Amino acid sequence: xxAKDHNAILLHAVDEAAVRAGLSIGLPLANARAICPxxxxxxxxxxxxxxxxxxxxxxxxxxxxxxALDPPYGLFLDITGCxxxxxxxRALLQIVTDALSRRGFAVSAAIAGTSIAARTLTxxxxxxxxxxxxxxxxxGPLPVAALGADEAITSGLRRAGLKxxxxxxxxxxxxIAARFGTAFTTLLSHALGQGDAPISPRKPLPxxxxxxxxxxxxxxxxxxxxxxxxxxxxxxxxxxxxxxxARQLEASFFRTDGAVRSIMVETGRPVTRPEMIDRLFRxxxxxxxxxxxxxxxxxxxxxxxxxTEIVVQQQRDLDANVHDNDEISALIDxxxxxxxxxxxxxxxxxxxxxxxxSALALPAQHHLAAATAAAWPERVAGEPPLRPLxxxxxxxxxxxxxxxxxxxxxxxxxxxxxxxxVVRVEGPERIAMEWWKQDGQSLTRDYFRVEDAEGQRFWIxxxxxxxxxxxxxxxxxxxxxxxxxxxxA
Amino acid sequence: MNxxxxxxxxxxxxxxxxxxxxxxxxxxxxxxxxxxxADAMLRGGLAPAALHEVFAAGHQGGAATGFxAGLAGLISPRKPLVxxxxxxxxxxxxxxxxxxxAELGLDPRxxxxxxxxxxxxxxRTAADALACDALGAVVLEVWGNVRQLDLVASRKLTxxxxxxxxxxxxxxxxxxxxxxxxxxxxxxxxxxxPPGTAASxxxxxxxxxxxxxxxxxxxxxxxxxxxxxxxxxxxxxxxxQPLAATPAHRSHQAEARAGQRLAS
Numbered sequence: 002x003x004a005k006d007h008n009a010i011l012l013h014a015v016d017e018a019a020v021r022a023g024l025s026i027g028l029p030l031a032n033a034r035a036i037c038p039x040x041x042x043x044x045x046x047x048x049x050x051x052x053x054x055x056x057x058x059x060x061x062x063x064x065x066x067x068x069a070l071d072p073p074y075g076l077f078l079d080i081t082g083c084x085x086x087x088x089x090x091r092a093l094l095q096i097v098t099d100a101l102s103r104r105g106f107a108v109s110a111a112i113a114g115t116s117i118a119a120r121t122l123t124x125x126x127x128x129x130x131x132x133x134x135x136x137x138x139x140x141g142p143l144p145v146a147a148l149g150a151d152e153a154i155t156s157g158l159r160r161a162g163l164k165x166x167x168x169x170x171x172x173x174x175x176x177i178a179a180r181f182g183t184a185f186t187t188l189l190s191h192a193l194g195q196g197d198a199p200i201s202p203r204k205p206l207p208x209x210x211x212x213x214x215x216x217x218x219x220x221x222x223x224x225x226x227x228x229x230x231x232x233x234x235x236x237x238x239x240x241x242x243x244x245x246x247a248r249q250l251e252a253s254f255f256r257t258d259g260a261v262r263s264i265m266v267e268t269g270r271p272v273t274r275p276e277m278i279d280r281l282f283r284x285x286x287x288x289x290x291x292x293x294x295x296x297x298x299x300x301x302x303x304x305x306x307x308x309t310e311i312v313v314q315q316q317r318d319l320d321a322n323v324h325d326n327d328e329i330s331a332l333i334d335x336x337x338x339x340x341x342x343x344x345x346x347x348x349x350x351x352x353x354x355x356x357x358x359s360a361l362a363l364p365a366q367h368h369l370a371a372a373t374a375a376a377w378p379e380r381v382a383g384e385p386p387l388r389p390l391x392x393x394x395x396x397x398x399x400x401x402x403x404x405x406x407x408x409x410x411x412x413x414x415x416x417x418x419x420x421x422x423v424v425r426v427e428g429p430e431r432i433a434m435e436w437w438k439q440d441g442q443s444l445t446r447d448y449f450r451v452e453d454a455e456g457q458r459f460w461i462x463x464x465x466x467x468x469x470x471x472x473x474x475x476x477x478x479x480x481x482x483x484x485x486x487x488x489x490a
Numbered sequence: 491m492n493x494x495x496x497x498x499x500x501x502x503x504x505x506x507x508x509x510x511x512x513x514x515x516x517x518x519x520x521x522x523x524x525x526x527x528a529d530a531m532l533r534g535g536l537a538p539a540a541l542h543e544v545f546a547a548g549h550q551g552g553a554a555t556g557f558x559a560g561l562a563g564l565i566s567p568r569k570p571l572v573x574x575x576x577x578x579x580x581x582x583x584x585x586x587x588x589x590x591x592a593e594l595g596l597d598p599r600x601x602x603x604x605x606x607x608x609x610x611x612x613x614r615t616a617a618d619a620l621a622c623d624a625l626g627a628v629v630l631e632v633w634g635n636v637r638q639l640d641l642v643a644s645r646k647l648t649x650x651x652x653x654x655x656x657x658x659x660x661x662x663x664x665x666x667x668x669x670x671x672x673x674x675x676x677x678x679x680x681x682x683x684p685p686g687t688a689a690s691x692x693x694x695x696x697x698x699x700x701x702x703x704x705x706x707x708x709x710x711x712x713x714x715x716x717x718x719x720x721x722x723x724x725x726x727x728x729x730x731q732p733l734a735a736t737p738a739h740r741s742h743q744a745e746a747r748a749g750q751r752l753a754s
């Protein structure tokens with residue numbers, strides 16, 4: 002593998018045969034060719050490498066929910082409290098190594114009390130398990146390069162005659178810190194088990210997880226549906242003990258060939274009924290544009306409650322209103338599960354007099370309660386509607402041939418290739434833009450309510466004040482632009 | 491055909507008619523529009539828990555939206571309303587403005603909008619929403635002539651509406667009426683404001699509403715005015731307008747009127 006670095010083509014990765022031939026990472030390709038003329042070279046593809054690493058991390062989710070990436074080619078798994086599920090640490094290490102080797106990856110794995118210690122071990126030898134407190138012993142004899150510090154630090158240490166990690170550790174920390182910085186001493190102490198930095202998992206830890214493993218992969222829809230049902234029951238039973246309900250659910254399907262498919266469902270209020278969970282997932286699965294592909298079958302199905310809330314039990318029988326609200330949020334959840342939460346919206350008023358900014362559409366799942374309690378401006382009794390019923394998000398330009406008064410309303414206009422003769426006009430209603438928010442680009446608008454010969458009513462505006470704003474650089478008046486902004490009923 | 495078979499056929503037809511019109515005998519819960527002529531024709535008003543269709547030509551979207559919003563507000567004044575529409579209907583005839591809805595006397599707090607990607611998902615969502623009896627009404631807005639809204643689809647909507655008691659309102663802009671199981675079908679256009687120069691005289695929503703299908707009665711055509719303060723339709727207040735349309739909009743009207751005879 003080669004990659005271009007500062008206009009030089011360097012070796013990016015090498016296999017074992019190349020190492021035996023004397024090549025190493027970072028060697029220029031020309032030199033490498035000189036050493037080994039029959040070298041087979043491919044271009045490196047870092048994004049594809051990253052994707053492969055992420056896929057492997059997905060697969061590793063089956064062992065523990067805490068999986069962290071250590072780019073460019075490492076993964077941390079926090080197996081605290083998980084190992085016994087797989088027959089102990091040794092067996093777990095064996096399972097991971099075997100499964101990945103079978104797929105053609107070169108694997109080096111180790112288990113240690115701290116993530117850095119484990120990583121240092123994998124750089125040297127695979128398959129080591131170090132009990133807590135024995136890190137210093139095990140790591141000491143390893144070369145400093147295994148620490149994975151910067152190239153400058155590693156070579157600096159080597160030049161200083163400190164070849165192994167033990168040599169470095171034997172020095173007092175302030176000597177090392179003065180030369181190589183405190184970041185390196187921290188790394189060193191973590192490697193020696195004298196402190197631990199938490200890994201940063203790829204996914205937040207779900208509140209509740211239930212899963213089902215299959216000795217034989219399953220592929221039929223009915224089995225998958227039944228599995229989801231029973232998992233939903235287990236999850237609800239687990240949550241119920243602590244009076245919780247799920248706001249976000251994720252079903253993960255682990256395929257035997259390592260691919261993982263996750264499906265997320267969000268709800269507006271905490272779900273506490275297994276039937277509801279089951280129904281939401283059915284809606285979601287039905288509506289998938291690329292359906293769940295079982296391939297050779299799934300060997301693990303997991304249901305996780307990503308976010309949970311404490312459920313407040315309400316008196317239902319006497320208060321029909323509560324019941325209705327429940328039904329509506331259940332309906333919103335179902336629709337959102339199928340077509341996406343962003344597509345089901347409620348509307349909230351915004352403090353702005355600019356027509357297109359006076360309302361905000363927000364996902365109904367999260368803002369239903371706020372929308373029900375929103376305070377909209379009261380209409381003026383006795384007045385005809387002052388705002389149009391349908392508002393164009395982007396005002397549509399219209400052609401206005403002339404206006405008798407320069408800042409008056411038009412007599413006719415052409416909108417969507419149809420000519421409308423203006424019969425009645427009401428206006429102008431002058432709406433100035435929010436100068437405190439903008440850089441003075443927007444012009445003041447004069448809005449008119451007009452009715453054409455057919456009785457259709459439009460809300461049109463002239464962009465810019467006639468005398469002051471509509472001038473070019475030389476101060477000459479320029480013609481105004483007119484727009485249709487809305488349609489009245 | 492012999493007499494016995496004819497009699498059997500007649501009795502079967504009679505029973506089908508009875509099954510299809512279960513609530514025909516009792517019309518107590520009709521929702522009065524407020525317009526006397528139309529209410530008389532509809533025997534008291536609009537039937538809830540049924541399917542009603544409103545058609546309009548492409549450029550009459552504003553008026554038709556106002557009319558259907560009025561119907562929805564009348565049928566269920568204080569219950570939530572689900573409005574299902576397609577993504578591009580915003581571009582075609584504008585997004586529903588909450589301030590505008592409030593100006594008509596309706597409550598934007600009760601509105602849940604569903605932006606469906608296509609007609610199929612819109613139809614399915616509308617059918618789902620109709621099954622939820624906590625709602626007051628479901629409006630399905632569909633732009634243009636679409637294949638999916640056939641007799642089967644409207645039958646589904648009707649059945650869902652009957653089962654739950656939620657009214658289904660279908661707004662068809664730029665579409666030709668086709669046979670359906672709708673209780674009523676309207677063609678709506680904007681109507682002139684009454685003559686007069688004072689600013690307050692004009693501007694109230696006025697509709698030229700033509701009832702082209704009424705399952706249980708005759709049809710008609712009226713000028714209706716929406717009273718924003720009282721939240722109901724009414725007879726035009728003053729200066730009745732001639733019903734005959736001005737020649738100016740004959741050509742635009744053609745698409746909404748074309749299949750009318752066939753449909754009703």
